[in-house]
Every structure is written in structure tokens, then in C-alpha cells.
Amino acid sequence: MTETLQSSSATNIPAPPAPVPLLSARKVRKSFGGVQVLKGITLSVNAGEVMCLLGPSGSGKSTFLRCINHLERIDGGRISVDGELIGYAQRQNRIYEMNPREVARQRRGIGMVFQRFNLFPHMTALENVTVAPIGVKKLPKQQATQRGLDLLDRVGLVDLAQSYPTQLSGGQQQRVAIARSLAMDPKLLLFDEPTSALDPELVGDVLDVMRALAADGMTMIVVTHEIGFARGAADSVVFMDGGVVVESGPPASVLDNPQNERTKAFLNSVM
Ligand SMILES: Nc1ncnc2c1ncn2[C@@H]1O[C@H](COP(=O)(O)OP(=O)(O)OP(=O)(O)O)[C@@H](O)[C@H]1O
Ligand SMILES: [Mg+2]
Known part of the structure; x- marks a missing residue:
């Protein structure tokens, strides 16, 4: 059997x-x-x-x-x-x-990360990551902020969430750019x-x-x-x-x- x-x-x-x-x-x-x-x-x-x-x-x-x-x-x-x-x-x-x-x-x-980081200079790292989810995806600000902090944590930058691009090294700016791409949940x-x-x-x-x-x-x-x-x-x-x-x-x-x-x-x- x-x-x-x-x-x-x-x-x-x-x-x-x-x-x-x-x-x-x-x-x-x-x-x-x-x-x-x-x-x-x-x-x-x-x-x-x-x-x-x-x-x-x-x-x-x-x-x-x-x-x-x-x-x-x-x-x-x-x-x-x-x-x-x-x-x-x-x-x-x-x-x-x-x-x-x-x-x-x-x-x-489809997320895209370029050679030059193209962050918005007048926005903090966190704001750079949350601007599209709030503006385009209409995510509530609190939810977008929590997600943004999680993503900055994922790229090792949660401590610098309130820094502006000019206060970050090129490598840090590039990691913010990656977090920003991820915030839109790309395929x-x-x-x-x-x-x-x-x-x-x-x-x-x-x-x-x-x-x-x-x-x-x-x-x-x-x-x-x-x-x-x-x-x-x-x-x-x-x-x-x-x-x-x-x-x-x-x-x-x-x-x-x-x-x-x-x-x-x-x-x-x-x-
Ligand atoms: N908008 C454009 N108008 C005219 N020619 C262009 C344009 N964009 C790219 N090219 C030409 O197309 C060819 C391929 O360019 P492309 O930027 O795709 O190459 P690449 O492989 O990315 O090179 P690199 O390693 O230097 O970045 C080049 O000869 C370039 O000059
Ligand atoms: Mg090229």
C-alpha cells in the first residue's frame, strides 16, 4: 500500500x-x-x-x-x-x-538608481524617502514616515534620517537614494x-x-x-x-x- x-x-x-x-x-x-x-x-x-x-x-x-x-x-x-x-x-x-x-x-x-544621487537638496534624508509615497501613493504621512525609517534602517542610515544631503557623504546619499527607490515597492x-x-x-x-x-x-x-x-x-x-x-x-x-x-x-x- x-x-x-x-x-x-x-x-x-x-x-x-x-x-x-x-x-x-x-x-x-x-x-x-x-x-x-x-x-x-x-x-x-x-x-x-x-x-x-x-x-x-x-x-x-x-x-x-x-x-x-x-x-x-x-x-x-x-x-x-x-x-x-x-x-x-x-x-x-x-x-x-x-x-x-x-x-x-x-x-x-521600476526603481532607478543613478550614478549621481539626485536627492532633493532641500529635504532631509527621511523626507526624500517619503515624498513619493505621500505625494504619489497617497500613503498617510505617519505610515510613510514609519516605513521610511524602516527603509533607512535597512540601508544603515536611520540615525541620519534628519540630515540634509549636503551633510551626508556620497555613499550615504546613494544609500538614501536606494531607500527612496524601495519606498515605492518596485518590482x-x-x-x-x-x-x-x-x-x-x-x-x-x-x-x-x-x-x-x-x-x-x-x-x-x-x-x-x-x-x-x-x-x-x-x-x-x-x-x-x-x-x-x-x-x-x-x-x-x-x-x-x-x-x-x-x-x-x-x-x-x-x-
Ligand atoms: N540622448 C542622446 N542623444 C544622442 N546620442 C545619445 C543619447 N544618449 C546616448 N547617446 C549615444 O548613444 C551611445 C550609447 O550611450 P550610452 O550612454 O547608452 O552608453 P553607455 O554604455 O551607458 O556608456 P558609459 O559606460 O559611458 O555610461 C553613445 O554613443 C552616446 O553618445
Ligand atoms: Mg552609461
Whole structure:
């Protein structure tokens, strides 16, 4: 009896569900004034995973990130996040660009952290973190403040909640910027060289916060030259050059056993 049960349950166990891509980009093309900067980018990032995007200056990394939240309009291909087409709606086989309100709604689900921290200078760290939840999400102030303090605690800055950006180091400002992105509960976080404007001694604290987010299951795309971070935190690494994906795969293959000459040359220049 037990045996029968065991064997029947063994054969009935469904295969684990295939990972669902949270971000899917297909053949994304983008030109500026006749110069094609993205020449058909196809890649995907599964929910809960971290993808590091590497590539030389001018390869199109920032442009691609900006296309993900429709800060740039793509010329061809498609991008979807959590199953929803970005920037466009499909009706009866025709594609329409979304209106600004819809674009803004989509953008709220995608956090972006830039090289320069872009904090509001006239607001405290806490106010920077709570301004959008109060103003956009209409969260009651008390609730937003409590959540803001929790998020500042998460990035190790709760003691500096009342400080203004000029009173904070670059690394602290960047951690406030990360807390501010998290306050909108994004599905996806995009980082564009988040540590490259920082003094070397401040880089580690920011990377630690990013590693903790990754460990908590945040889906992240990180443009970075920090190969150590990519090796330790990324589930996948994509090397872009000249607007195309040259090589992609797990960090152990792309970083430690690259196949393409361009990838090898780039890694030699940054490692
Ligand atoms: N708004 C724009 N108008 C015209 N050209 C642009 C614009 N934005 C980007 N470009 C061009 O597109 C190309 C790719 O730029 P992008 O900023 O995406 O590169 P990147 O890989 O992020 O480089 P970096 O490592 O220097 O940040 C560059 O040649 C750049 O000059
Ligand atoms: Mg860039």
C-alpha cells in the first residue's frame, strides 16, 4: 500500500514551474539621429534574480536601462516587465504608445538608481524617502514616515534620517537614494553605475546594501564595473559592446571563462 502510494505520488509530482522572466527584452532597437545605439537586444531576467550588465563606454548600457522604463522610446522590438508591455499597449494586433499617465504608472513599479544621487537638496534624508509615497501613493504621512525609517534602517542610515544631503557623504546619499527607490515597492530595480561617482572607501557600504537586497530576492539589473560584485551577487552577466549582446551567462562563465575576444579585452581593462 505504502509502496503503491509512493510510486503513484512520485509519478504525479508535477515538474517545478519554469522560472518566469520578470523582465523580457526582445530585439530592442534604438537610434539617435540615425546612429543605431541598440541593435537588437534580447535578454531576460527572472524574478528574484540579479543581472549585471557590463560593457565599454558608449556600448548602450544606459540607453538600454532608460528604455526599460520608457525614458527612451524604442524604435523596434519589445520590452515587458511582469508580463506587461512597457510603454505600449496592444489592441487588435496594433501597438499604441501609452499615454503619459499610463507610462507614469508603469514607471512607479521600476526603481532607478543613478550614478549621481539626485536627492532633493532641500529635504532631509527621511523626507526624500517619503515624498513619493505621500505625494504619489497617497500613503498617510505617519505610515510613510514609519516605513521610511524602516527603509533607512535597512540601508544603515536611520540615525541620519534628519540630515540634509549636503551633510551626508556620497555613499550615504546613494544609500538614501536606494531607500527612496524601495519606498515605492518596485518590482524591478535598475542601477546605472551606482558606485562609480564615489570615493573608493565609500563603495563597499553601497555594494553591501545592494548585496543584501539581492539576498532578499529583489530583482535587479546593475550596470557596473565592479567585477567582484558581479561575481558574488549576479545570477547572470551580460557583456554588451556596440549595441549588441556579445556574451551572456552565469558569472563563472562570462567573467572567468569568457569566450569572446571583446569580452576578454574588456575584462582585462577593468580587472
Ligand atoms: N540622448 C542622446 N542623444 C544622442 N546620442 C545619445 C543619447 N544618449 C546616448 N547617446 C549615444 O548613444 C551611445 C550609447 O550611450 P550610452 O550612454 O547608452 O552608453 P553607455 O554604455 O551607458 O556608456 P558609459 O559606460 O559611458 O555610461 C553613445 O554613443 C552616446 O553618445
Ligand atoms: Mg552609461
